[in-house]
Amino acid sequence: MKHKIAVWCLRILGLIGLFGAWAYATGPGGVSPILVPKMSVVWEQFKLLVTSSHTWSSAGITAVELLAAFAIALVAGVVVGFICGRTPFRAEVAEPLIAWGYLVPLVLFYPLFILWFGVGMQSKIAYGALSGFFPIAFNSLRGFRAIDQRYLKVARAFGASGSQTDWQVKMPAALPMVLSGVRIGAALCMITVILAEMLASTRGLGYELARASQTLQVAEAFALILILLVFVAIVQYAINHFGKERYRTDA
Known part of the structure; x- marks a missing residue:
């Protein structure tokens, strides 16, 4: 309790x-x-921005793009990580490829996303999903690959089926690594979606932040940055809270 109070006091200071x-x-x-x-x-x-319907409309568009990108990255990343991490051979083949994709600056490819999908929401969703996919897939693969084989042997000894082993043994064992990748993937989704809107x-x-900066509306730009910080904090809190609750449930 004292530790938490000290941490919050330092944050406030x-x-x-x-x-x-x-x-x-x-x-x-x-x-x-x-x-x-x-x-x-x-x-x-x-105060002017948060009471403006235009700001809420812009926030809604960004939220839709972010949620869609994150959902695609989450599903694709966990599925690919699970499939590739099921056997040592698959993991050995896939891990360096996924790690390479994780390290490549994907902003280099954003002009291609504009060419393929246009300047609408589709290009932001696709770009954000790809950025979030690699850390989720990489951590998921590492999590499934690192499962203690003794857990699987015990499950088989008690007659667990393949699906039961997957959901009741492998998934809980890999969950900490998966959630770590999910947090990183969510952060990258937010960064890339907002960056794509600016570009x-x-x-x-x-887009509103880029417009305010280009027209030298400095106060509006700072206010929009504050709104984005609040937006990011809410998303991160939701992900962290879900991760803690999910981990506690599985434990």
């Missing part, structure tokens, strides 16, 4: 220090408001 530095930097004789606006100006712009799009929070 860190935020206070950050906002204090911001206030000091934008005070008299500080940074030009053209570069960094005052907190009060950003806060007023933030080539006509709507979404990323």
